[in-house]
Amino acid sequence: VDHSLIACAVCIELVIGKRYEVIAKEKLNTDVLGTQLRYSIRLYCYGCVGMTKEWLVNDNTISAETVVQMMFESMPDNMKEVYF
Numbered sequence: 001v002d003h004s005l006i007a008c009a010v011c012i013e014l015v016i017g018k019r020y021e022v023i024a025k026e027k028l029n030t031d032v033l034g035t036q037l038r039y040s041i042r043l044y045c046y047g048c049v050g051m052t053k054e055w056l057v058n059d060n061t062i063s064a065e066t067v068v069q070m071m072f073e074s075m076p077d078n079m080k081e082v083y084f
Contacts, residue, residue: 017045024082040076047074 020041024033033041048071055067075083 012049016049017042020045024079027082037078037082040079044075044079 021033021038024037024041025031051071052067055062
């Protein structure tokens with residue numbers, strides 16, 4: 001197992017999750033997000049990064065546009081309400 005790749009993936013997941021939290025706070029005009037929304041953001045970001053890694057390594061026969069559409073369709077409703 002390449003531990004540097006695992007560490008890199010964890011860092012990417014954390015950075016993306018934190019960025020989504022900042023954007024949600026700005027859109028909702030608040031300094032604090034609810035526990036459920038924070039959980040949804042983190043779970044969605046971890047999942048998207050993990051699925052993107054899987055797609056790149058194992059299954060890149062699906063177009064990038066299709067992958068993006070599937071990610072959007074998989075986004076929890078409470079996140080869609082904030083971001084779209």
